[in-house]
Amino acid sequence: MKKLIATLLTALSLGMGLVSGAHAAGGGIEWDKFPKEKMTDMAALQNGAKLFVNYCLNCHAAAFNRYNRLRDLGLTEAQIKSNLLFAGDKVGETMKVSLDPKQAKDWFGATPPDLTVIARSRADGSKGSGADYLYTYLRTYYRDDTKATGWNNLAFPSVAMPHVLWELQGQRGAKFAEEADPHDASKTVHVFKGFEQLTPGTLDARAYDSAVGDLVAYLQWMGEPAQAQRFRLGVLVLLFLSVFTVFAWRLNASYWKDVK
DSSP, X not given: OHHHHHHHHHHHHHHHHHHHHHHHTTOOSOOOXXXXXXXXXXXXXXXXXXHIIIIITTTOOEEEEEGGGGGGGTOOHHHHHHHHOOSSOOTTXXXXXXXXXXXXXXXXXXXXXXXXXXXXXXXXXXXBXXXXXXXXXXXXXXXXXXXXXXXXXXXXXXXXXXXXXXXXXXXXXXXEEEEEETTEEEEEEEEEEEEEEEEEOSSOHHHHHHHHHHHHHHHHHHHOTTHHHHHHHHHHHHHHHHHHHHHHHHHHHHHXXXXX
């Protein structure tokens, strides 16, 4: 149990460390709002699970989530085995990766963090939820030949992770301009002016944004698979307490009506 708690804390600290690194590097853009309606869309969550397995699970583990938990998304065990298991894992096993942490650190400069609770760990009260951050992050990659990976990101400048979804989105460049600093006229600031499409992807802009929304919805769901059930149970409990309060109030009035 102690080992499990220590591992969870390590995963959270890695995620939070990357967040603080993003802020320190100047990731000062406003976060786009994640389409929350996807959290109740089973088709979107299923597609998000497929994208996660195909594009994220090669380097990032989800060691605190099991494949069989995907049955909560309406998938059968046969569908999970046929479409989401590629490395001989069993349905009851956790979503782990075979990537050596030491090699990953040599290649990327840091060990890729576990993604089980990544959406919850990235929240920022002043900017939005962790889902908002991830939705923005996965949609603001651009080509930058000055970086080792050839990629950069507006939400996480100088990010070590390359753009794994580039085939879907295509390759984009970012346009910047030097403008006068509004706080000091003697200085200039590097201002983002927009993206330019360099090569097309397999999805158009709207379809890509929708796919990213599906993936982020799955990452949000994975952090707390029982969230929807907890909400439903909470509503039932509140309804029960409301009815019980009325009965208790009337019963109390009946007991004390003859007491002067």
